[in-house]
Amino acid sequence: MKILLASSEVHPYSKTGGLADMVGALAKALAHAGHEAAIVTPLYRGLREKFPDMRHVDWYLNLPMGSRMVEAQLWSLEPQPGLTIYFVDQPGYFDRAGIYHEANISYLDNAERFIFFSKCVAHLARYLPWRPDLVHVHDWQVGLVPALMVQQHREGWIKPPPTCLTIHNLAYQGVFAPDTFNLTNLPEEFFGIEGAEFYGQLNCLKAGIAFADRITTVSPRYAREITTEEFGCGLDGFLRNRQGKLTGILNGVDYGDWTTTKNRFLKASYSAARIRGKERNKLVLQHEMGLPMSPKTPLFGTVSRLAEQKGVDIQLGALEEMLSTGLQFVLLGSGSPLFERAYLDLARRYPTQVAVRIGFNEGLSHRIEAGCDFYLMPSHFEPCGLNQMYSLRYGTIPVVRAVGGLDDSVVDYTASAELADGIKFREYTAVALAKAIRKALALYENPTLFRHYRRNAMSVDFSWERTVEDYLRVYRGAVGAA
Secondary structure (H helix, E strand, C coil), X not given: CEEEEECCCCCCCCCCCHHXXXXXXXXXXXXXXCCEEEEEEECCCCHHHHCCCCEEEEEEEEEEECCEEEEXXXXXXXXEXXXXXEEEECHHHHCCCCCCEECCEECCCHHHHHHHHXXXXXXXXXXXXXXXXXXXXXXXXXXCHHHHHHHHHHCCCCCCCCEEEEECCCCCCCEECHHHHHHHCCCHHHCCCCCCEECCEEEHHHHHHHHCCEEEECCHHHHHHCCCCCCCCCCXXXXXXXXHHEEECCCCECCCCCCCCCCCCCCCCCCCCCCHHHHHHHHHHHHHCCCXXXXXXXXXXXXXXXXXHHCHHHHHHHHHHHHHHCCEEEEEEEECHHHHXXXXXXXXXXXXXXEEEECCCHHHHHHHHHHCCEEEECCCCCCCCCHHHHHHHCCCEEEEECCHHHHHHCCECCCCCCCCCEEEECCCCHHHHHXXXXXXXXXXXXXXXXXXXXXXXXXXXXXXXXXHHHHHHHHHHHHHHC
């Protein structure tokens, strides 16, 4: 098959979270499985300098944005056989310090930026000599692509490929003032209750749900959750009406990047059979973070956006209670200034137990996963989550709330003593999380059981080679129906 993917961020070219990891890994896996994959993504600042093999494509885009025309150029890169990355070069929209915002303030023209990007995707899907069998778009930033392709079909595109929309996080929908719909140049009928309109405003993700041929989410449980009022973010009824084309597929992990052997970010390699290297990585992490180097002290860690979705409020409450046990905690992340200050204050008050780094550091994220004994992920909701899967491969026992992909990917002792590889809790409270941390500490004090958990964790397979087959079934179903 020939699959054209579109995303506002793709690892290793741009990244703010798991969306970039997933799209980059899925495309690589499709190519590795013998298919042809191409990705369309914006050309952000510094990419041409960072990837000098990028070449200019003799292709110019001149697309309407309301009453005016906007031009762009195209660059490409072929990182492996069967995979091409197309970068949309429009400096006015994408040559900026951030992808979506600066200093936690969203760009005021985000609607215009990503409506234009969506038009570029639809244009390339139609006119590239390499004709895709299916177009797979990711999240609200390209949510308008299916609608644009439907309109192109009405205007004379005889046989457009079917479209698949993946919802990575329903909480982010791309909702803008109603007059921004004019920038789409779509007929007014697309802006209706069964289309892009949402309480009088333009909703880019809702447009994708309305017009895509297939919809996927990033875990089976999340596919069920988003059809409920609790997790549906106002679109639960709209999604219930489309359950027939909705599928939940658990994300995979790129074990080429997330490996405990020959990893450039780790001081020592290790495996389930030879675990001593993990003990050395723990000491290295404690030293790097400025904590006492104590191999016997249980070390907990988190790498996360500091937002309410990630459960950081109840984590702060639980840590206030549990630091009295003598455990250590390290955090890498950024987000809400309120939460950033709260974690920095916690580190100031407990300098020998808590260490915090604000920002993102790829190497440090690997060292936290490898050096910690436990990984805390108390999300309020979690479409899939990747860090719990990274933790499992690194032999770091995840402590998670049983929602979304966390529930799908972690096995608690109460579900299977034989296969247990993590600790789950259900109630969204600091008290419930503190109780789960106590279970982790009890597990740590039982070396035989702790080794059993670690062996189970490191043997779980979330490779993309398995996951890609689930996507191919969805693709084939869409192509067959079309």
